[in-house]
Amino acid sequence: xxxxxxxxxxxxxxxxxxxxxxxxxxxxxxxxxxxxxxxxxxxxxxxxxxxxxxxxxxxxxxxxxxxxxxxxxxxxxxxxxxxxxxxxxxxxxxxxxxxxxxxxxxxxxxxxxxxxxxxxxxxxxxxxxxxxxxxxxxxxxxxxxxxxxxxxxxxxxxxxxxxxxxxxxxxxxxxxxxxxxxxxxxxxxxxxxxxxxxxxxxxxxxxxxxxxxxxxxxxxxxxxxxxxxxxxxxxxxxxxxxxxxxxxxxxxxxxxxxxxxxxxxxxxxxxxxxxxxxxxxxxxxxxxxxxxxxxxxxxxxxxxxxxxxxxxxxxxxxxxxxxxxxxxxxxxxxxxxxxx
Ligand code: A3P
Numbered sequence: 317x318x319x320x321x322x323x324x325x326x327x328x329x330x331x332x333x334x335x336x337x338x339x340x341x342x343x344x345x346x347x348x349x350x351x352x353x354x355x356x357x358x359x360x361x362x363x364x365x366x367x368x369x370x371x372x373x374x375x376x377x378x379x380x381x382x383x384x385x386x387x388x389x390x391x392x393x394x395x396x397x398x399x400x401x402x403x404x405x406x407x408x409x410x411x412x413x414x415x416x417x418x419x420x421x422x423x424x425x426x427x428x429x430x431x432x433x434x435x436x437x438x439x440x441x442x443x444x445x446x447x448x449x450x451x452x453x454x455x456x457x458x459x460x461x462x463x464x465x466x467x468x469x470x471x472x473x474x475x476x477x478x479x480x481x482x483x484x485x486x487x488x489x490x491x492x493x494x495x496x497x498x499x500x501x502x503x504x505x506x507x508x509x510x511x512x513x514x515x516x517x518x519x520x521x522x523x524x525x526x527x528x529x530x531x532x533x534x535x536x537x538x539x540x541x542x543x544x545x546x547x548x549x550x551x552x553x554x555x556x557x558x559x560x561x562x563x564x565x566x567x568x569x570x571x572x573x574x575x576x577x578x579x580x581x582x583x584x585x586x587x588x589x590x591x592x593x594x595x596x597x598x599x600x601x602x603x604x605x606x607x608x609x610x611x612x613x614x615x616x617x618x619x620x621x622x623x624x625x626x627x628x629x630x631x632x633x634x635x636x637x638x639x640x641x642x643x644x645x646x647x648x649x650x651x652x653x654x655x656x
Contacts, residue, residue, distance in 0.1 A: 338445070341373040351521040354497045354508050359523065363467050365530070366521050374442040375463055381447055382437075382469040386476035389458040389568060390468070391434065394530045395523055396492035397484035398550040400614050403430035403460055404589040406480065409565045410456050417584045425588055426597060429605040429614075437461040439606055462524045465533035465545075478568055481534035484550035485650040486527055487623035487635060490517045494626075495616065500609045514631055518638050528642035535648045551620050551651040557586040591618040621652040629655070 337345075345360055353359040356368045367375070391406055393399040404425055408417065415423050424433055435441050437459050441448050450457070461468075472479070484492075494513045501507070508516075520526025538547035546567045553560045561582045565571050572582055587593060594600055595615035603611045627635070632655055639653065 336445070337369055337373055341369065341376070344372065345369055351516070354513065354516075354522070355501045355505070357505070359521065365464050365467065366525050367523060370443070371438050374438040375467065377447065378437050378442040378463075379467070379469050382442075382471060383450070384469070384471035384475040384477045385455075385457060387456045388472070388475070388477035389456055390472055390477060390479045391458065391460045392465070392468075392479055392481045392534060393460070393462060393483075394489065394525070394527055395462055396489050396496060398482045398553070399460060399462075400430050400594075401550075401553075401589060401591070402480065402482045402548070403434040403458070404594065405561060405564060405585070406458055406568065407433045408585050408589055409561065409570050410458060410568055412570070412581070412585070417581050417588060418579070420584070420588065423588060425594075427599055429599055429603055429611045430594075431460070431605040431611075431614075434458045434460050436606065438463065464524060464530050465537050479534070479537075479545045480548065480564065480567070481538065481545060482548045482550055482553075483531050483534070483648075485620070485623075485652050486517075486639065487627065487632070487650075487653055488550075488620065489527070490514065490635070491623045491626045492616065493517075493522070496613055499613045510626065511631075514627070514634075518634055526642075528638070531648060532643070532646055535646060539647075549650070554618075554620060557590075558582050561586050591615065621656070623652075624655050 344362075348360040348362055350358040350360045351366065353368060356370075359366045359368055360372060362372045362375070389406055389410060391399070391402050393402065407430060408415070408423070408425060411424075417423070420426075431440075435453075436443075438461060441450075441459060468479075490513075494508070494510060497513075498507050513522075516522050517525070517527070520528070524530055534545060535547055538545040546564070548560065548564070562572060565582070576582070600611045600615060605611050606614075636653070639650075643649075
């Protein structure tokens, strides 16, 4: 099935006319609140979250057509929270019978970026105007997405498939996003200055935000249905990755056997997916996996608390207040959210 395209590009005020959008999407955009974007001219408030025009079109198609299988794995994040890492870990865990970790030289993660092995729903699977053939994805099907929990396709929520969310301290997530988006934005758009970007972040008007709603959506669901949604924190994983590899493996239904424990497979897998290892691979230094963005920009520092090098004390105070106001009472807290 093909989504109807507009016969010619419209120049209707408010619509991003450089995008390959359906008439339906263009009409919808005209009715949505919009704000200045970072990577596109505008972002739009769609189903309660902010996103870009092309993403809205993909998400609508996904919501209408996606059929989940109980064996599916859905990896969810807000951008710059550790998506690439989580994709690598989940792929290596769930496919280790097909691709043994011991065969280190031929593992797909050595020659493919994790975003090619675990496609994004909104940037790859449903990015084209033609509906995807989902049967071409090998079992277990693993997908990645930034879509907030309430907006996931209903079959994902109602099936037995597993959802894993990785969450990162908002201070570091913001800095990582600001640096990344300024690298990948089109040259035609001006660089967004740190202070302006920070205001947008704190006001919630940033890709898939407000970030607090995004985090709380998955956080609350993980408390309600811990067998359905696993909520991970980037900082805790960095401190003890082997324990988290094992935890993730159990949650996904691929626990390590006694023999694998003896063979230290979880340790090897953690190493294969480590920042240091992945950053050095040729495919991650030179390739492009998400749209036309260079893979090398996905691997920057991977440090906890790097935000102190960018944010002033008043900025720290401002974001701390946002966190207090939006997250207090939820039980969701972060490490490294205070200047040492
Ligand atoms: P920094 O910009 O702070 O370095 P995402 O994958 O969601 O786009 O997140 C990107 C962030 O994760 C970047 O943070 C990046 O360096 C870090 N990252 C990438 N690969 C990683 C890995 N294998 N382990 C830990 N962090 C990783």
